[in-house]
Amino acid sequence: MAAALTEQERDRLAELFGVLGDRTRIRIAWALSEKELCVKDLATLLEMNQPAVSRALKEMRLLRIVAARHERQFVYYRLNEGHIRSLLAEAYEHARSIA
Numbered sequence: 001m002a003a004a005l006t007e008q009e010r011d012r013l014a015e016l017f018g019v020l021g022d023r024t025r026i027r028i029a030w031a032l033s034e035k036e037l038c039v040k041d042l043a044t045l046l047e048m049n050q051p052a053v054s055r056a057l058k059e060m061r062l063l064r065i066v067a068a069r070h071e072r073q074f075v076y077y078r079l080n081e082g083h084i085r086s087l088l089a090e091a092y093e094h095a096r097s098i099a
Contacts (some may be wrong), residue, residue: 019063020087024048025056030065033085036078 005013017026027046031037039057041049057077060066067080079085 016063016065019059019065020091022056025050025060025065026088028053028056028060029065029084029088030081032077032079033088035070036076038074038076040074042077 020029024046028042031042031045037045039050039053042048042057043053046053057066057068061068064080065084066077069076069078
């Protein structure tokens, strides 16, 4: 681990874990760890309404957890960086170990 965190770094980590601490956003991130999806496909897969998926994605975009790609009238989302996928995988393994 690195040296002591600055206040700004602590705030960023708390914000990241806060966003990922939501069950809906975890479900979206997990689905996007498998493949790129549009809002319609995510809503169908997760059995949610499209506005709820869009709201969650907006928060995730603000923290650069997801990235968007426009193709015709659709916007496709994917996890933004490999370390987000790794963070999810590590959190999953930890959750399994304490179950």
